Amino acid sequence: MRQSVSAPLRVLEFFAGVGGFRGGLEGFPGLDEAGSGQRQFQVVWSNQFEPSTKRQHASEVYAARWGSEGHLNEDINHVLASSEKFSQLLATNADVLVGGFPCQDYSVAKSASAAAGIEGKKGVLWWSIHETLRRHLEAGQPIKHVILENVDRLLKSPTACRGRDFAIILASLGQLGYAVEWQVVNAADYGFPQRRRRVFIVAHHYSTGAYRTIADANVGSSTFLLSDHIPWDFAESVLKAALPWETKSALTAFSLPADPLEAQGSYTSLANGDTRFLTSGVYINGEVATLETSARVPDAANGQGAFPVRTLGDVVKATGEKSIPAEYFISPEEISKWSFLKGGKSLKRTSRTGHEYIYSEGAMSFPDPLDRPARTIITAEGGSAASRFKHVVQANDGRLRRLLPEELETLNGFPRGFTALDGVSDTKRAFFMGNALVTGIVKRIGDALAAAVH
Template identity: 40%
Template sequence: MEKTVIELFAGVGGFRVGLNDVHEFNLETGRAIENRDWRFVWFNQWEPSTTSQDAFNCYCKRFGEENNNNQNTNISDVSVNDIPNHSLLVGGFPCQDYSVARSLSGEKGIEGKKGVLFWEIKRIIEEKKTPFILLENVDRLLKSPAKQRGRDFGIMLRTFHNLDYNVEWRVINAAEYGYAQRRRRVFIFAWKNHLRYNQRCTNIENFITNESLFANSFPINIEDFRIQELNNDILAYDDTVSMTDNFHAKFKKSGVMINGKIFTQDYMPINIENHTTLGEILENNLDLNQYNLNENQIDRMRCAKDSKSIERENPVGEIYNYSEGSMSFPDRLDLPGRTMLTSEASINRSTHVVQDPQSGRLRFITEIEAERMQGFPDNWTKSGMSPRRRYFMMGNALVTNIINQLEMNLSEIIRNE
């Protein structure tokens, strides 16, 4: 099978950077130097909250616009006929409400909330019969919504099952596999159940520990690892509409769904000797004064990172205490960085503040350091957008090293079809 890809919700191209092993770009043309042979035949990136489409423009600058294989428009307005056939669909999509409602006739389940992007993925794979799918999301997807734990992920899995897919998922903390950020994300790999790859699934426990994409790419400590069948059967429900009201389940950090049966278990990664630390990705540059904090900013940051207990009122008028523990200030340089958010380099509890090894001053991390934490080449987002937007793009991105690490096994899977 040819390695053709469409990238949805593409941002500044994290999946493509990882799959095609991009470490640099041509300084004269701005074009990425792609070292592998994944052929991206189409991508979509649209930011509804801004008139400037910085991520789309960055993607085009780094990867070009040949044959107009791109769409800077709301994915729900895109005709499936305009999307080329492909062997792999990739995308990092938001964690949203996946509840399903009845149509007015009461005969058919329909997607509930407008703008839920998972239903756009469903629309595309249903029509294009996409063989393989690789998705990324925040790990809280497995537990959402808070009042009905596991419902949304269960609806996703049932949707895949209804379309003849089997699924594997894994929550991966990038730092546990040697990378520079303690960022936990759930990665979801789905494949059509008639494919040759499905033959690996005859022994579920062996598959999830030794034979699957994630098992081969991100080894785990299999001592005492025993998978368990999920505590709720998605096939016991008539459809995703009935699941909306009644389904809940405890999904753990890893699992598979094979022919509608779900098995799940927590795991420990194997011990990695070498870990990239925050200190190792800092710029060795004496001229970083613009990132230094003044005394007022230092005081405000210290206050934001202190422990606190605040009395709050919930939507039904009940009073509760909201507590937060203290955080290191400045950030430790001998550990990987914390999870980066879109508010990086602002006065915010989540912002990284480092003591610069050269000057000894407290400062924000630079845009280049933010890119390094996500595995992008230096100055990848220096493409006409403001510094604030560059930080925003990295807070929204994925750790491209994760995609890079699984590429070899994914490539083998698709080539063997």
């Protein structure tokens, strides 16, 4: 049952895009307020800046839909460098920080200044989150909870030492006094119409009840095992409450220093070169507990874990044949290009150094099946050029067509037409959805966090 809190949790939204986290936590403007009960979250400050583009399309859409109050379209590093702007950030009295940060190399080094702690590589935006949390802590205003999203390969990067980057992130949060949960989630497993695998990370400051719940469950054991060697199954964690799972492996535990530099130096991948971090886990007080999990399967006896299956066909059916612009249909002359790119192939190629090799790839469904969830939307989904990775569906009259921006929005849980704005092309709208997250997953996490706070 959805529970309410006495006052909305105040949220900072980093790397906001067009507002996926906000839509999941607050509900979308004009759609979700009615009948939803007391608001559980309120975004009081947001930031969106795309350094590679002159016009800030995503920020424009964000401001058009959510309003410009509290929204900043500026490089986050410039914000952190300004005492005045950071003071404004502190003045929001935020409880929660959320964001989908880029997956990069998180290596750290000693700062040249003895007064500074650690520094990441220039432009690695994880450290702007870390810096924000650290400075809130120094000001006596710790951010109580953090919700982050990233591609699931974060658990396995970099290739040279799989898992080291995630170890650095966990250690940097631990150093600031947080307990951390994580879970790899395929949105389709929880009733959403897109197969989108992402890792969600939820951290709780030591001043919170959620932190104490994790600490108490550990019962002081460095191996996260209960009596008779029965592993703690994270039954009280926010993520498991939001996104139920079942165990697929034994639980493993290992130590990880709550200091990013030490973690970077001491972490090693497994003997086979794989990461130590499995699909679900917890980190607290320098200890990691992790295990392989999957979404809980339906139980015919009591219905536990049953999620409705929503398909690409459900989304396409809602469009209606008459509303599809002609330019979205693939001409007969172009079908052979699409077929080649979608098909399996082994091609002889030559590298820049003159080395010859065989490039192989398997066949993809063409057109995309309508009786199952869609594949993951990527940022290159837009545009009319033939592509291996763009979705193509068959219309009722047999013609093949690309997906509309409204259909891509629906696949991520946005209202249809949410990103439509004068001067914003359909290609750019598709790019937004390739960068976005499935908002329904965020809503489930938000509901579970609000219940834990209550």
